[in-house]
């Protein structure tokens with residue numbers, strides 16, 4: 001039974017789902033980095049929010065970990081690169097808390113415009129300072145939305161409802177989408193210059209870090225108000241504090257901070273600043289949504305191999321997962337065949353093409369290609385899997401391409417993997433026998449029919465009499481039982497191949513003896 005650790009405060013709904021689905025679950029919140037490192041090795045899955053930092057060091061001790069599930073949107077607390085390199089899937093819940101977070105940004109805007117937190121504190125203190133709290137009206141004001149994705153566009157929609165004019169900067173926002181959601185798409189510099197209120201809704205990346213910089217603040221309208229319900233680090237906090245003190249910025253509402261938990265900040269002492277402790281996603285509804293969703297996604301993945309909302313792996317729907325399983329097995333085995341032969345020859349792979357024909361051509365081929373690469377990279381890299389293999393291939397400069405044929409195929413389904421090395425191009429093709437059993441049907445263009453077996457021996461030879469008898473004798477002298485024996489040849493007297501499945505791994509001596517036989521060109525052990 002797979003085992004999951006929930007290390008941040010998630011709705012109890014998550015525990016219920018995991019248990020109901022047959023996943024063992026522990027809840028341990030508030031762990032230090034050292035505590036997490038000490039126990040993470042026990043778990044197949046880790047469910048988190050923003051507090052747990054899934055660092056390279058944590059991942060190093062996470063020897064069984066297969067999936068990190070973020071019950072929320074931002075995954076900047078997960079070292080995605082290290083997770084990918086270690087073959088760990090990282091998934092999030094991209095929609096579950098979007099409305100709630102957009103509503104928080106709108107709440108922050110009102111709080112700023114009417115100084116509600118300060119006015120409330122003053123009134124509760126018995127001061128009745130009616131003249132102190134003069135607000136601004138939002139109607140007709142320009143709201144500048146930086147990052148107009150899920151949350152940004154909900155904020156825009158709500159602001160349009162409030163009769164604000166909404167301008168947006170988002171390099172990935174299409175003109176059509178901007179028109180559809182009723183925002184004016186403009187450049188960042190224009191937005192900074194025109195907005196009465198700026199609200200941030202981008203992820204934290206190298207491009208967005210400090211997007212509201214000292215310089216940007218200086219170029220903003222006098223009296224601008226800044227709202228950040230996305231990520232600390234998007235705003236230069238020191239520069240913001242100075243701009244607030246000087247009065248150039250009229251107010252700021254911050255839900256997120258450069259360092260969290262934020263226990264102290266020069267911003268806290270300023271009157272025109274509203275702060276919340278990363279509450280954007282904290283409503284009952286959103287927390288229920290994200291907890292349910294992440295528990296379902298993680299259970300699906302651990303129990304069935306279905307992948308949804310993964311940041312570092314192609315999706316496989318729960319419906320597709322059982323259908324794709326035999327195809328993935330076929331692709332992985334074909335990849336492993338090609339990878340083992342390439343490794344045996346110590347040749348570096350330059351390119352790999354995966355061709356799909358027949359039924360396979362109509363499937364979601366992304367996970368199939370990832371499976372083929374996992375098989376291919378396996379002999380070169382321990383722990384290669386569908387998550388890290390595409391990255392490993394890329395890092396080694398291997399060019400990967402997919403060809404999907406819509407021509408009629410001789411087979412109900414056919415997958416061919418062609419590997420280009422410095423010395424040759426080697427292709428191996430396979431099909432699914434009876435719709436589910438991977439079978440090799442072609443090696444280097446030579447037809448051959450063989451099932452994959454735990455131990456195999458692949459021999460290429462010249463097609464002349466005498467080879468089969470001598471080869472059989474070597475194996476029998478070594479006491480190796482032959483389970484199946486498959487032959488193929490390009491043409492009579494030409495290149496021939498022999499693929500046998502044997503009951504045990506051949507020793508180095510046996511391989512040497514086979515290689516020394518007359519007519520033998522190459523002999524390589526394979527295992528699947």
Ligand SMILES: NC(=O)C1=CN([C@@H]2O[C@H](COP(=O)(O)OP(=O)(O)OC[C@H]3O[C@@H](n4cnc5c(N)ncnc54)[C@H](O)[C@@H]3O)[C@@H](O)[C@H]2O)C=CC1
Nearest residue numbers: 073074147148149150151170172202203207229230280281
């Ligand atoms: N305060 C809180 O509790 C919460 C905060 N968040 C934060 O909000 C962020 C946005 O969430 P979603 O809207 O769901 O994500 P999203 O991915 O739907 O939207 C992000 C948008 O930012 C845009 N973007 C990327 N790079 C950009 C750049 N350099 N300049 C301008 N725009 C850029 C993207 O094109 C995309 O449209 C998350 O990354 C997360 O960090 C999300 C949920 C809760």
Ligand SMILES: O=C(O)C(=O)COP(=O)(O)O
Nearest residue numbers: 049050051072073074281
């Ligand atoms: O979903 C996000 O990106 C958030 O920032 C929400 O964070 P939280 O789950 O409340 O720690």
